[in-house]
Amino acid sequence: MAKTLGILGKKLGMTRIFNHDGSILPVTVVSAGPCPIMQVKTVDKEGYNALQLGFDEVPERKLNKPAKGHQSKAGKGLFRHLRELPLEAVDGYEVGQELTVGMFARGEKVKVTGRSKGKGFQGVMKRWNFKGMCASHGAEKVHRSPGSVGSCTMPSKVFKGKKMAGHMGDRRVTYSSAEVVDVRPEENIILIKGQVPGPKNGLVVIRKAS
Numbered sequence: 569m570a571k572t573l574g575i576l577g578k579k580l581g582m583t584r585i586f587n588h589d590g591s592i593l594p595v596t597v598v599s600a601g602p603c604p605i606m607q608v609k610t611v612d613k614e615g616y617n618a619l620q621l622g623f624d625e626v627p628e629r630k631l632n633k634p635a636k637g638h639q640s641k642a643g644k645g646l647f648r649h650l651r652e653l654p655l656e657a658v659d660g661y662e663v664g665q666e667l668t669v670g671m672f673a674r675g676e677k678v679k680v681t682g683r684s685k686g687k688g689f690q691g692v693m694k695r696w697n698f699k700g701m702c703a704s705h706g707a708e709k710v711h712r713s714p715g716s717v718g719s720c721t722m723p724s725k726v727f728k729g730k731k732m733a734g735h736m737g738d739r740r741v742t743y744s745s746a747e748v749v750d751v752r753p754e755e756n757i758i759l760i761k762g763q764v765p766g767p768k769n770g771l772v773v774i775r776k777a778s
Contacts, residue, residue, distance in 0.1 A: 574775030686738030
């Protein structure tokens with residue numbers, strides 16, 4: 569995992585903008601920050617360097633006592649999400665300091681991490697784009713099946729990782745070279761070219777690419 573600085577945000581949805589030449593550019597709108605630093609972790613104390621960020625304020629009744637006790641130390645309020653960003657060094661950062669979308673610039677490459685939409689249990693045609701079995705010549709009720717999954721005698725087993733039916737989506741996904749189209753610090757909005765992982769209102773982490 570790249571140890572780069574980033575910010576937490578909420579995916580608001582997709583729209584489009586028009587370039588100067590009139591071409592259409594699809595973008596994802598993310599409401600990011602401001603994210604206060606809730607805790608600074610160091611090699612001397614925790615064994616590694618990291619910043620713990622908070623995002624999305626919640627009322628006090630939404631959190632239990634341990635969470636309220638931990639977050640109250642920063643004096644910045646109570647938050648729904650806490651995430652750690654490992655860094656090479658944490659010099660110059662302090663508890664209570666706020667990170668905003670102003671750290672990004674138009675045209676910059678970023679890494680966007682989110683949790684993909686859950687699709688439930690799916691067959692091989694939807695999950696892995698299999699073409700399915702024959703639709704004629706006596707093929708009955710097997711049109712969407714995967715077919716053979718291996719030999720009988722050797723090796724007499726199905727290898728781990730075989731593409732088969734199963735749970736689809738609902739996993740951590742990172743887009744490594746997403747482009748920042750526009751940054752609006754006064755609105756805490758960042759526009760990212762194309763799509764980003766997750767549903768609307770889903771939590772995303774936007775980090776500098778390098």
